[in-house]
Amino acid sequence: MNERNNIYNNNTKRTKNGLLGMAIVGAISSDPRNYTSQYLDIFKNSGVPPKRKLTKFMISQNAVVQPGTPLFAAHFRVGDYVDIGSHTIGFGFQGVMKRWGFKGGPRSHGSTKFHRKRGSIGSGRDRRPIKGMKMAGRMGCKWRQLMGLKIWRINNKYNILYIQGPVIPGPTHSYVRINDSCLPKNREQITQESHPPFPTYYPDEQEKLPEEIFDKGLHQFNDSTIKFENFEVKKITKREGAKIAKIKN
Missing domain, CATH: 3.30.160 (Double Stranded RNA Binding Domain)
Structure with a gap:
């Protein structure tokens, strides 16, 4: 709203x-x-x-x-490219093994309380940690934006957009921000026919939109998946036995 x-x-x-x-x-x-x-x-x-x-x-x-x-979801059109941004999943304070994928210390040979630590953080000469060094801290809950995602399907009844791939940032049932794609190659593909309604879609009583709108490259679930065609089968007679060559005396 x-x-x-x-x-x-x-x-x-x-x-x-x-x-x-x-x-x-x-x-x-x-x-x-x-x-x-x-x-x-x-x-x-x-x-x-x-x-x-x-x-x-x-x-x-x-x-x-x-x-x-x-x-409404009809503000966009099937085949358009959008940019989606949201906050990633927050994992709280995590160690270096989960946050950055470190290997950890050895499990044997006399190691004590060093199994999930990162090791030395000193730089040797400067005697201080280098800026940007990967260390333990808060993981996730950062703003991330994915650009150039295609809309494959729109449900006008429940106002649902089906976007390219399971790559939307954020946890399930989170808020996402959808904008028109800012990539130049995606803007050039928008024609006058496929341009979304401007400034937005206003519902009309005479014009009723279909419940589901699919992209041309996407299979519609209402159509049949298997088609059977009639064709003639030629029967091949089997040989009853091998022919015996006649030997002339």
Whole structure:
């Protein structure tokens, strides 16, 4: 749900293509009693309940939508390329063997309490650890963004996007951020027919979208997988016995 747009007053950014603003997008409605009055003031003029998650997207002046406009999966098109970012899985404080894949110390030959340690961290001459040395610490929970992932399938009933490969960062049921791909090679492939609706998709009562939309290179599960064709089979008669050559006297 698009909650509020700051119309180029405070959160603005000037680029070579013009002036860009910020669109605040929220997800998952929640109970107002769980938030402070300062947080509830954000949704006072939008006409929607407070959202559990808020994020910002850079938009141009002609892409501004009205506050409270819902965003659907039909905002994208099958075959488009998107960039997805999220926080990776957090594992807490871990040692060097799990965090960096170190081998560890020897298991025998008199080693004591050295089985999962990293070894020396000194640099010899400077008498201090080198910057960036791999050591124990907090593992995961970092922002990662994957670019150029293709959309293979869209479910308009439940607003689900099927993206290329199981490589989406973050744990299961986590929040992800989806943008149009910024790679030049992916932008060139977008034509006027495959361009997503601008600034977003507005549902129309007369035009009903299909429940499932598949890419041309993806098999549709409604189609048959095996096709049988009729063809003639030629029967070959078996030889009853070997022919005996006649010997002339």
